[in-house]
Amino acid sequence: MSVKAKKHLGQHFLRDENIAKKIADTLSLEGYQNVLEIGPGMGVLTKYLLQKDITTYVIEIDSESVEYLQANYLNLAPRIIEKDFLKYDLNDIFKGEPLAIIGNFPYNISSQIVFKTLEMRNQIPEFSGMFQKEVAQRICANEGNKIYGILSVLTQAFYDAEYLFTVPPSVFNPPPKVDSGVLRLTRKENYKLPCDEVLFFKIVKTAFQQRRKTLRNSLKTLDLSDNLKANVIFGQRPEQLKVQEFIELTQMIEADKK
Structure with missing residues (x-):
């Protein structure tokens, strides 16, 4: 059989x-x-x-x-x-x-x-x-x-x-x-991220849904402050960011929302 x-x-x-x-x-x-x-x-x-x-x-x-x-x-x-x-x-x-x-x-x-x-x-x-x-x-x-x-x-x-x-x-x-x-x-040995992991998932998914746009445009729905969006990282497209930079981006957005 x-x-x-x-x-x-x-x-x-x-x-x-x-x-x-x-x-x-x-x-x-x-x-x-x-x-x-x-x-x-x-x-x-x-x-x-x-x-x-x-x-x-x-x-x-x-x-x-x-x-x-x-x-x-x-x-x-x-x-x-x-x-x-x-x-x-x-x-x-x-x-x-x-x-x-x-x-x-x-x-x-x-x-x-x-x-x-x-x-x-x-x-x-x-x-x-x-x-x-x-x-x-x-x-x-x-x-x-x-x-x-x-x-x-x-x-x-x-x-x-x-x-x-x-x-x-x-x-x-x-x-x-x-x-x-x-x-x-x-x-990874240390696989707990030093940021809000739920927000990290959301940012990565939102950014790549419009991968040709800069983060300033693709993350518009997150309602970020103009001050934060002035940061040079928001002029980049998602595929240019290392994993570590996505973690840092999440930390910045977390701080911005407080």
Whole structure:
């Protein structure tokens, strides 16, 4: 029995054992005892995770894949979660314990997986997996690059992001139309921002929604004082600012609102 890839779930099953092992080996296994694989499909990556000295859980929305895993990975069966990762409260199982996230992520929800990870950053010290190459590059991009944006700034505020290697379409069934890229996120030692984190998210998202405009124009809705807007930083466009400068900008706006 094998599972048929479903287009509406964005499934592309990895067939290359070497690449699966290489992805499993991106985890350091430091600072957590549990790992959660998202979208395991037929378990090509799962089998290498199960060889490690760690407790592996998988979360899978596709009932056909769940049946396959239950039949072929008997020791994993109690730790198969048949849920939608984006809608599921992980603390039903992990109860606040730290965990790593890994997976060959469905392209259509990969950015949302990162955003959910950022919401749970207190619990997720490490994250690695496969994305559409362009999305992986965007997450790891530096300022001054046209692909640098919301995902880059928000992720890199809390995690060190490394683009690890590229994977060709030919190793998947069915082959996607684009290359894939594997990245690793390692949470920063001090990942609490020295500013209002909710305001930081809002500023980054608002700035990049009109990325061609200067911050003076794109942040108009925040109702800033003329005195503050006279600062030289407001003459720049969002893609010119380093992550640290977005943090400083948030501190300035916080002070301005007092």
